[in-house]
Amino acid sequence: MKSKDRDASIDQIQAEQYSFPYHYIPNVNGYPKFSRRSAYAPSYLAAIQISTDWLLRHCLNNLNGDLHKHIDIGCGDGGFIHALTQCEIPESVEFTGIDMDQRAIAWATMFNPSIRFTTESVSEVESDAWDSGSVVEVIEHIPPAELPTFVSNVGRVIRPNGSLFVTVPSTEIAISAKHYQHFTFESLKSVFGDMFEVVECFGFERKNWLTRTYFRHFFKRRFHLEIGKMSRYIIRTYAAKHARLRGCGRIGLMLKVR
Numbered sequence: 491m492k493s494k495d496r497d498a499s500i501d502q503i504q505a506e507q508y509s510f511p512y513h514y515i516p517n518v519n520g521y522p523k524f525s526r527r528s529a530y531a532p533s534y535l536a537a538i539q540i541s542t543d544w545l546l547r548h549c550l551n552n553l554n555g556d557l558h559k560h561i562d563i564g565c566g567d568g569g570f571i572h573a574l575t576q577c578e579i580p581e582s583v584e585f586t587g588i589d590m591d592q593r594a595i596a597w598a599t600m601f602n603p604s605i606r607f608t609t610e611s612v613s614e615v616e617s618d619a620w621d622s623g624s625v626v627e628v629i630e631h632i633p634p635a636e637l638p639t640f641v642s643n644v645g646r647v648i649r650p651n652g653s654l655f656v657t658v659p660s661t662e663i664a665i666s667a668k669h670y671q672h673f674t675f676e677s678l679k680s681v682f683g684d685m686f687e688v689v690e691c692f693g694f695e696r697k698n699w700l701t702r703t704y705f706r707h708f709f710k711r712r713f714h715l716e717i718g719k720m721s722r723y724i725i726r727t728y729a730a731k732h733a734r735l736r737g738c739g740r741i742g743l744m745l746k747v748r
Contacts, residue, residue, distance in 0.1 A: 495670075496633045503668035504591075504631060511597040513569020518576050522721040524714065532721070533695045533740055536728035537626060537657050538570065540694065540742055542577045548689070548744070549622045549653050555582055561620040562587045563612050563644060564628035568598025571605060588615060612643040622653040629681065630658050630669040637681055645685035648747050654686065656743040660693060663739045678741055686745040692731040693738025701727055 516531040517523040518538055524531040550558055558580075562571050565587030575585065587607040589595055598607040625644060632640055648654060659665075659672045673681075675691050682688070701724050708715045732738055 495635055497670075500668055500670065501631070505593070507668075508567060508591055508594040508597065511567045511569065511601065513567050514572065514601060516569075516573075518573045521718050522716075522725060524709075524716050524721060532701075532724045532728050534569075535573075535725045536694055537740065537742070538573045538577070539725065539729045540731070541570075541624060541626070541655050541657075542574060542579070544653075544655050544744060545574070545579065545583075545622070550580055550583065553580060553582055558583045558622070559620045560585050561615070561623045561647065563623055563625050563647075564631070565589045565594075565598060565607065566591070567594045568602050568605070568607055570624065570626050571598075572602055575602070575605070586620070588612065612640065612647060615643070615647045617646050618649045620648050620652065622655075623648050624655045626655070626657050627659070629656070630666075630671060630673070633670050638683075641682055641685065645747055650747055652747045653689075654745040654747065656682075656745065658741050658743075660735055660738055660741050662693075662735060662737060673741055675735055675741065678743055682743070682745055685748060687748055689744040689746055691741070691743050692733065693735045693741055694731055695728045695739035696730065696732055696737045697739070698727060 513534070515523060515525045516535050518535060522535060560583055562585065565571060566589055568587050571585045571587050585605050587598055587605065588610050590609060590611055592609050595607050595609045623644065629637060629640070644654065658678060659669065661672045661674050663672065665672050679688055679691060704720055704724070731742070735741070
């Protein structure tokens with residue numbers, strides 16, 4: 491049952507954005523491609539860099555060829571899984587993506603025919619079936635009253651001692667029209683309660699004078715000029731982890747199921 495504070499107009503904004511597979515514009519290999527319509531691109535690519543490091547260091551370091559199953563919850567158009575498959579991830583990792591938006595899943599399946607994507611709620615997913623999971627830029631789209639049930643189901647589908655990677659927008663940036671809330675370190679950790687052990691919590695996407703100047707002068711309403719070296723510098727800058735939230739547009743949270 492949907493909670494009384496779910497707002498159809500808020501949900502519709504995100505749904506309408508899936509008329510185009512916008513997560514496929516940023517490029518993780520070679521020359522980074524930003525888009526004037528996708529201001530999130532550097533942050534998105536930074537999150538991919540951080541999550542790839544997390545998968546390799548904390549989830550896949552002792553695989554020895556064994557199958558590792560990873561689920562991306564709220565996968566949208568599948569862009570995040572697609573980007574991970576372009577990185578140096580072992581072939582023994584099996585990805586699955588779930589999302590409740592049928593149009594988004596149609597894009598995901600079209601771009602990634604060899605990966606399983608399904609239109610379903612996390613409440614419908616088999617228990618203890620995945621070794622790790624990701625919830626990337628998802629929980630800000632969920633009404634606060636529904637979060638406890640959502641988190642409980644996320645903890646249910648990942649095996650005991652399995653790992654979870656989460657990113658959210660922080661309270662350091664204004665709440666988007668398509669979001670219900672943004673988070674602090676404390677409020678984000680409290681969402682995951684007793685089901686998860688916090689391994690690491692950090693801020694990222696911290697701008698400096700150079701990145702601000704670059705976007706101010708080279709990214710205009712009708713055009714933008716992208717410089718390869720500068721783009722790569724911005725991604726590195728945004729991917730740096732910070733122990734203090736101040737100035738960080740995003741929060742990363744690494745968890746382990748108790």
